[in-house]
Amino acid sequence: MKHSLETYKFFFGALANPNRLQIINILRQGKKNVGEICVVTGFEQTMVSHNLKVLEYHGMVFMEKDGKYRYYAVNKKTIKPLLEFIDAHMEEYCCKLLEEQHERKK
Template sequence: MNLKTLSVTHPHHPEALAKASDRLLSAEKAQRMAQFFGLLADANRLRIVALLAQGEFCVGDIALALEMSESAVSHQLRILKALRVVSFRRQGRHIFYQLLDHHVLTLYEAVVAHLEEESATETV
């Protein structure tokens, strides 16, 4: 049953339901988004994203800052690269990583702001 059918059988807000059904997330897009958020739902990957929100770093620097092995950082960066969360550039024998675009940074900042609001209301 779609929202247009639902609005006929339960016409509480038919105009709002009709508008909402036009903007409804497709099952395929919802699945892709869930996969994206699921792959980001890892503390080490989030810590890497947090560091890269501050600027561009090489694997060794990331490993040092997060107290992780370089191989563990490289593994997480491969996943983030596959998700199109990070990009990289090579300089000599070093590879420097950065957040891919402003969308990733905006998403990161929105989650941080949400959590800060949440913790502020808990302390009041």
């Protein structure tokens, strides 16, 4: 642990939100501007902007301006292996139980 506990907290906190995770997941298919993300997700523009800011702050997405549009791209170098790693962890240690419980809540 090279950093402060608070720093790790904020890093993981940035990923501990289903809407941000959905945005990340959508951006994995390729860069999109804010409006496009809204259309695909059905989220409001302000919410998307707020959440993109959090993700950008933690280096999980990158922004690129193009006229009045702002294109966001996921940090594949981090996100891809991170998600794969966690999938592997879940396969081994977490359980169907977990998935089932969350499904039942809906």
